[in-house]
Every structure is written in structure tokens, then in C-alpha cells.
Amino acid sequence: MTTTLSRRPPSGDRLPAGQRPNAALDLLALPGVGRFLRWRHSRLMLQLPLLAVSVVMVAHAFWGPDLAPKNLAALLTWVHFRGLVVLALLCAGNLFCMACPFLLPRELARRLIAPRWEWPRWLRGKWLSLALFVAVLFTYELFDLWSDPWWTGVLIVAYFAAALLVDALFRRASFCKHVCPVGQFNFLGSTLSPLEVAVRDHQVCHTCSTKDCIVGRRAEAPQALDRQRPAGEAQLPIIQRGCELGLFQPRKVGNLDCTFCLDCVYACPHDNVGLLARLPAEELVAAGSRSGLGVVERRADLSAWMIVFTFAALLNAFAMISPVYALEQAIAEWTGLTVEWPILAALFAVTLLIEPALLLAAAAYTTRWLSGTGESLLAIVQRFARSLVPIGFGIWLAHYGFHFFTGLWTVIPVTQHTVWRTTGRELLGAPQWHLGGLPESVVFPLEMGFLGLGLLGSWLVAWGISRQLAAERTLGGWAPWAALHLAIFAAAVWILTQPMDMRGTFLGG
Ligand code: SF4
Numbered sequence: 379m380t381t382t383l384s385r386r387p388p389s390g391d392r393l394p395a396g397q398r399p400n401a402a403l404d405l406l407a408l409p410g411v412g413r414f415l416r417w418r419h420s421r422l423m424l425q426l427p428l429l430a431v432s433v434v435m436v437a438h439a440f441w442g443p444d445l446a447p448k449n450l451a452a453l454l455t456w457v458h459f460r461g462l463v464v465l466a467l468l469c470a471g472n473l474f475c476m477a478c479p480f481l482l483p484r485e486l487a488r489r490l491i492a493p494r495w496e497w498p499r500w501l502r503g504k505w506l507s508l509a510l511f512v513a514v515l516f517t518y519e520l521f522d523l524w525s526d527p528w529w530t531g532v533l534i535v536a537y538f539a540a541a542l543l544v545d546a547l548f549r550r551a552s553f554c555k556h557v558c559p560v561g562q563f564n565f566l567g568s569t570l571s572p573l574e575v576a577v578r579d580h581q582v583c584h585t586c587s588t589k590d591c592i593v594g595r596r597a598e599a600p601q602a603l604d605r606q607r608p609a610g611e612a613q614l615p616i617i618q619r620g621c622e623l624g625l626f627q628p629r630k631v632g633n634l635d636c637t638f639c640l641d642c643v644y645a646c647p648h649d650n651v652g653l654l655a656r657l658p659a660e661e662l663v664a665a666g667s668r669s670g671l672g673v674v675e676r677r678a679d680l681s682a683w684m685i686v687f688t689f690a691a692l693l694n695a696f697a698m699i700s701p702v703y704a705l706e707q708a709i710a711e712w713t714g715l716t717v718e719w720p721i722l723a724a725l726f727a728v729t730l731l732i733e734p735a736l737l738l739a740a741a742a743y744t745t746r747w748l749s750g751t752g753e754s755l756l757a758i759v760q761r762f763a764r765s766l767v768p769i770g771f772g773i774w775l776a777h778y779g780f781h782f783f784t785g786l787w788t789v790i791p792v793t794q795h796t797v798w799r800t801t802g803r804e805l806l807g808a809p810q811w812h813l814g815g816l817p818e819s820v821v822f823p824l825e826m827g828f829l830g831l832g833l834l835g836s837w838l839v840a841w842g843i844s845r846q847l848a849a850e851r852t853l854g855g856w857a858p859w860a861a862l863h864l865a866i867f868a869a870a871v872w873i874l875t876q877p878m879d880m881r882g883t884f885l886g887g
């Protein structure tokens with residue numbers, strides 16, 4: 379039997395944009411950017427520059443200046459990278475995962491050895507990534523990572539090593555799905571994104587017999603397209619993998635767990651997967667089972683992630699303002715402790731465990747009382763946990779946006795200085811150390827805008843969830859959560875109006 383390495387759909391199989399019911403805007407249908415993204419090596423082209431930047435950052439971390447504002451590893455990681463990630467999530471989608479450089483070494487490794495094992499059942503889900511997320515936040519505060527290029531370099535190298543090790547041993551995208559805390563953060567943030575990898579026409583999926591978007595495309599004769607595969611064809615090699623995250627396009631809902639890798643786009647023989655515009659946050663209201671995830675509102679690990687995502691946003695911002703130093707000092711004097719970690723651990727426990735538990739229980743109890751639902755408090759909390767994500771993301775945006783915008787141009791003199799230090803010549807000119815970023819008079823309204831959008835999003839999502847819970851008493855079910863969102867918003871406004879450390883830049887003094 380003749381095989382071919384490419385299987386183009388017949389031209390009549392391509393769906394003109396006007397016939398795609400979902401496509402108000404389909405990025406993949408646009409000339410230029412769409413053509414580039416449909417090219418199956420486009421991801422590699424995005425990953426390679428980031429890999430090159432990562433190599434420079436690691437080299438600078440270990441052999442560059444010790445002073446963080448002069449070091450590309452510290453500056454790019456803690457000022458620019460984080461800001462760009464959240465802004466990309468707000469404006470487009472999960473672009474960082476799409477261009478993730480951590481996966482390139484594993485792609486190379488997989489050319490040499492095929493992973494043999496399935497990810498252990500007891501480690502599946504999001505608990506491990508949540509523990510790692512909290513551990514990174516804790517380490518960041520305890521060891522002042524923003525001011526330590528060497529440890530920042532260690533963190534980057536550890537990330538590359540972990541991704542390589544996990545995905546060299548375990549099949550599919552185990553690292554992305556079960557381990558990577560940055561990925562889970564991006565998945566939650568991308569629920570607020572305006573773009574989604576989605577099916578263009580569900581009718582085409584209905585009649586599709588191969589389901590290549592999930593099982594992968596195998597080499598086969600061109601005429602075998604879209605008919606039942608003959609017995610024995612399963613032995614043919616896979617020439618394009620399907621979704622390694624286990625998301626089956628026709629049943630996929632939203633961006634959770636989607637890395638924007640576009641494998642499904644390249645695998646679908648009917649050109650039926652697009653990068654479609656949609657209403658941000660709408661997926662947070664959707665109830666019921668989703669491909670690859672099950673019922674989100676019944677998954678304790680996802681609910682825990684949403685809660686920690688939101689309260690950690692407050693904690694991370696709170697840790698950068700003066701009152702936290704006064705608080706830590708007072709606790710140290712009161713307890714007689716002379717080391718920081720128990721005080722920090724107590725702060726984390728109060729902010730990420732005790733405070734959310736009390737607030738969410740109170741909101742759930744009031745919702746049960748006002749809406750008349752017979753659901754348990756835990757079930758109500760899990761339902762409404764999704765409504766926390768917009769305000770949580772708004773706080774991350776405001777906080778990371780503040781550092782990004784106020785330190786926007788600082789990368790220029792640091793790059794100039796690095797080139798001078800490396801080559802002995804000022805090839806990019808003398809370092810312009812006076813360059814900073816946008817003035818706070820511009821950045822502050824942006825921060826408040828992000829918070830306001832987050833609050834509005836949370837209210838709308840909570841309203842939709844409350845309608846599902848008790849259509850007759852929607853207002854009663856909604857009000858306690860709206861009050862909680864408002865309280866979180868007010869706390870964030872208070873934090874962001876305090877003098878904040880300009881971590882990682884010379885503006886910090
Ligand atoms: S997305 Fe493509 S491969 Fe997947 S079911 Fe639909 S038509 Fe088939």
C-alpha cells in the first residue's frame with residue numbers, strides 16, 4: 379500500500395469563512411498571521427527565539443552582574459516576562475504556552491527515546507501543580523528571588539530539567555497537564571481571553587470518522603480520507619499527533635487545559651479547527667462535562683486552584699508594600715522569632731487557607747439561605763469558585779502590569795550594558811540608565827481599569843452561576859458572592875494605592 383507523509387483535504391473540504399457558524403473572527407483564516415500559524419512549524423519558530431532568550435538569561439544569571447537591575451535573568455523574568463504573559467492572556471490567549479521554550483528539549487529527547495509510562499494515576503489532576511505554585515510563591519518571598527539573579531537562573535534551569543525529565547519518561551503532555559504551575563496559571567488566565575481554539579463547524583465533526591484531532595493523524599493513502607479506516611491501518615505511523623492534553627475538539631469547552639499548541643489544527647483532515655473569537659469569561663459560566671476535564675464545578679482540585687489563584691494575587695501584591703514589613707516585624711517581636719520562614723508560612727496559611735475558608739463558607743451559607751437551595755456548602759463553594767477567577771486575574775494584571783509598564787524600557791540599558799560587558803565594545807551604544815518606563819500617572823488608571831474589569835467579570839459570572847442554581851432567586855444567590863468580590867476588589871485597591879517596591883529595577887533604589 380502506498381503511503382504519503384501529507385494528507386491534504388480535497389479543496390472542497392475546506393470551509394470558507396462565511397460558512398463557519400462560530401467564526402465571527404477566526405485568526406487562522408486571516409492572511410498573514412493565519413497563514414503563519416497554520417504552518418505546522420510555526421510553534422517551533424515561536425519557541426526558538428524564547429529558547430535563545432532563555433539561554434542568554436541563564437548565562438547572565440550565572441556569569442552576569444550580581445545586581446538584579448543590571449541582570450537580564452532577574453529583570454526579564456520578574457519585570458517583563460510576567461507582565462507580557464498576563465497582557466497576552468488579556469488581549470489574545472495562552473501565547474506563552476504556545477511559544478513555551480521549556481518543551482523544546484523534550485521534543486529533542488523524544489526523537490531519541492519514546493516515553494514509556496503513563497503519568498501515575500494518584501498524581502493526576504491539579505494538586506501537584508497547585509503545591510508547586512504555592513511553593514514557588516513562598517520561595518520567591520522567602521529568598522527575595524526578584525533581587526537574586528543566581529537563584530533566578532537556578533529556577534529557570536530547574537524548569538527546563540523538570541519538563542525534560544517528566545516528558546521524557548511519561549507519555550503525552552504530562553508536564554503541561556499535571557505538573558507545570560505556570561501552565562495552570564495560564565489556563566485559568568486564558569478563561570478571560572478573547573480567543574479560543576475551537577471547532578469551526580460541529581456538523582463536520584459529526585460526520586468525521588477519523589477524529590484525528592484527538593488520536594493523531596496517521597500516514598495513509600490520500601483516497602482514504604474521511605472513510606472508515608481499513609483493518610491494519612492502525613499500524614501506520616502517526617505523522618501528526620492529536621491533542622496530548624486529551625481535549626477532543628467537538629466536546630472541548632473553552633481554554634482550560636489548552637496550551638494553544640495547535641496540534642489539533644494540523645491533525646484535523648477537514649481544516650475544521652480555528653482560533654476563534656469568543657466572549658471572554660463565558661466559559662466560566664458553562665456547566666456540565668467538558669472533554670479532558672470532566673465537570674469543572676465538581677473538581678475539588680480545580681476549585682482549589684481558582685481560590686488560591688485569586689487569594690494569592692492579593693498576597694503576592696500585599697507582600698510588596700510597606701505594611702507587610704511592619705506586620706512581619708510585629709509578629710517577630712510578639713513571638714520572639716528571629717527567622718522569617720515561620721512568619722511567612724503563617725502569613726501564607728492565613729491568606730491562602732484560613733481567610734478563604736471563612737469568607738467562602740460565609741458566602742455559601744448566605745447563598746443557601748437566600749436562594750433556598752438544598753446544596754451542601756462545599757458544593758456551593760465549588761460552583762461559585764469560578765466566579766473568583768476574573769477578579770483574581772484583574773489583580774494579577776494590575777500588579778504585574780504595574781511592574782511591566784513602570785519598568786518597560788529598563789531592558790534597553792541592561793541589554794546595552796550586557797553587550798558592552800560581553801564584547802568590550804558599545805555595539806548598541808552607551809547604556810541609557812535613565813530609561814525607566816511609563817509614568818505612574820498613566821499606569822495607575824490602567825491598574826484600576828484592570829481591577830474594575832475583573833470585578834465586572836466576576837459579577838457577571840456569578841450571576842450566570844446563580845441563575846443555574848436558583849432561577850427564581852437569582853439575586854439572592856448572587857448577592858453574597860458579589861459582596862465577596864467587592865471586598866476583594868476593595869482590598870486590591872487599598873494594596874495598589876500603597877507605596878510598592880519597584881522590584882527588579884533601579885527605580886527601587
Ligand atoms: S475537529 Fe476535525 S478531526 Fe476532530 S472530530 Fe472535528 S472534523 Fe474530525
Ligand code: SF4
Binds near residue numbers: 620635
Ligand atoms: S491540541 Fe489540544 S492543547 Fe493543543 S491547541 Fe488543540 S486543544 Fe489546545
